[in-house]
Amino acid sequence: MTAILNPHAAPSVGPERSEGVWAAAWRRYRADRVGVLSLIIVVMFTVLIAASALDLVAKDWQKEVGVPNAPPTFLGPAPPEATGVIEQPKGPNVDISAIDPLAPKYAEWAERAKAYATPDTIKAETLPLGGDRLGRDVLSKAIKGTEISVFVGVLAALVATFLGTLLGALSGYLGGKVGDFFEWLYNVFEAVPGILLIFAFAAVFGRGIGTVVLILGLTGWTGLYRQVRAEFMKHRSREYVRSAEAIGASQVARMFKHILPNISHVILVRMGLLVVGFIKSEVILSYLGLGVGIDDVSWGTMLSEAQAELILGYWWQLVSATAFMCVFVTAFSLMADAARDALDPKLRGLE
């Protein structure tokens, strides 16, 4: 006993200590060149999103800084439209001040108007990535839209992960009546096709960013629940959990302090897949008008504006929104794939 408690004993952490699951995963991850590249892209996007959230960039996305439908800079300004000139009436202007009841006040009003300086805004002929129908900068909109879309996707994934993990842990660890109840709940949610469930929730809860997060989170937890439940069933009778029980760890401690860290990599991988799925769902919901409100911009609202613009030949908003989304989602999926392969090779092939 004294030997164990001896503070001068050599520390057990030595070179022979095998590397932990995270260190091993990181080593495997670094070897994956595609994974590293996609990680860098995702980090760059994260910085951009943080800057946008802190109002460092794209703060003025709602300002009408350009002429309507301003083309991208590399295309040059739009050729002036050949407008038919309205023929000026010939002959002198008819003086109607004798019968105009407002005539005496014109001078006074002109005097008063001088007190207010109206800034002469010069609208830009071209914008870096073009302008939308109101002359708003598409680049700013795309950055702000990235912030909102990714934010919704990540937050909804967090809600779904929390729900799935909690219910899965309870169901898998406790089993019995509790397990049966959650299995029943799972079957109920699985019985309704996903998109219909989202619509039913949307019909009831209304619109807005918070609502989208809630709807996606409340309808998307089932896959994660299933996996967490299976993991908890597998782990609950392992030796380390029995040992924890023997030294008097409570049930909650055993579930969330002992088992949960051991399956956290499974949850993380699943969450990555959820983020991608939810971002895509948000885009479609916003397009349909069930997503973010009109005061916000997301990739979905940009695409819905772009549809009408495309017919008129203004393709830049469509291309910008698509390019931002394509790069981010591709990088994020590849990163999630690489993380899955690094963390748990058994999950390979999971879509």
Add this chain to the structure above:
Amino acid sequence: MLAYLIRRLWQMVPTLLGVVLLVFVLFKYFGGDPAEILGGLNATPEQIDAIRQQLGLNEPAWFQFWIFIKSIATFDFGKSWATNEAVSNLFATRLPATLTVMLPILILDVLLALPIAMWVAYRRGSLTDRAIMVVTTVALSISFLVYIIVGQYVFGFLLGWFPVQGWTDSAWRNLIIYAPLPVLLAVMVGVSPQTRLYRSFFLDELGQDYVRTARAKGLTENKVLFKHVMRNAMIPIITNIGLALPSVFIGSFLIETFFSIPGLGREVLLAVNRSDYPVIQAITVYLAMLTMVINLVTDVMYKAIDPRVVLK
């Protein structure tokens, strides 16, 4: 077999009851007041009261639940609040349009994805395999919306190969004139995830011992692939098709909205926008039933494909 079917059907009862309960609770406690939605903006309090009386909203909750169950069991959800059309009639008239578009999509998806997936799985690690995996990853990350917007613009508007949108009463004309463009676009989108999924199924099977045995006893590659691997890979593939089937019945609401196809998906979306509760409730409950039946049929089909499967 019969005992199995009866037991499975019996097991559906609690799940179905759960779906009904979920829909009921969702719309009763979280949704807006039906009387106010029905009454409109200019309704007087007396009118609202009259509507409440008529809908049974003044009854206790358990009685309202009982009314709800009765309406499901008798297939009588009453009339749509927005158009006053009977909900059953709405289903009957919208379903054909949805099926005209969705069935070809489902069939073409499978027919295209199967050979591609088998080919790339067989050539695992080759340039073709990697190229297809990269292409599908990128294709998957572009929103379905973009495919439809661009496809409609390019094929319908610029090139004029297909009508931009439209629908007629003649099923045949719909199928050969108006359905091809939506089908083409949906298949372009659907093939990528299907291919990736089927590829992983084929890869699983190709690594099995029986494949090596079949090759060792001198079977041709064609026989190995089409007779042995194919049949074994069919089980997960059938599961997957079974999972996709229920969504065929609501159709792709995006496609139907874009191409103005008078199908069920568009109707659901309209109902959501109009707060048309009876339509949403009916379609949710019936689709849940359908999903469960399809799952059962899928399970029974396993037996036909794989004699080792024991239904219990």
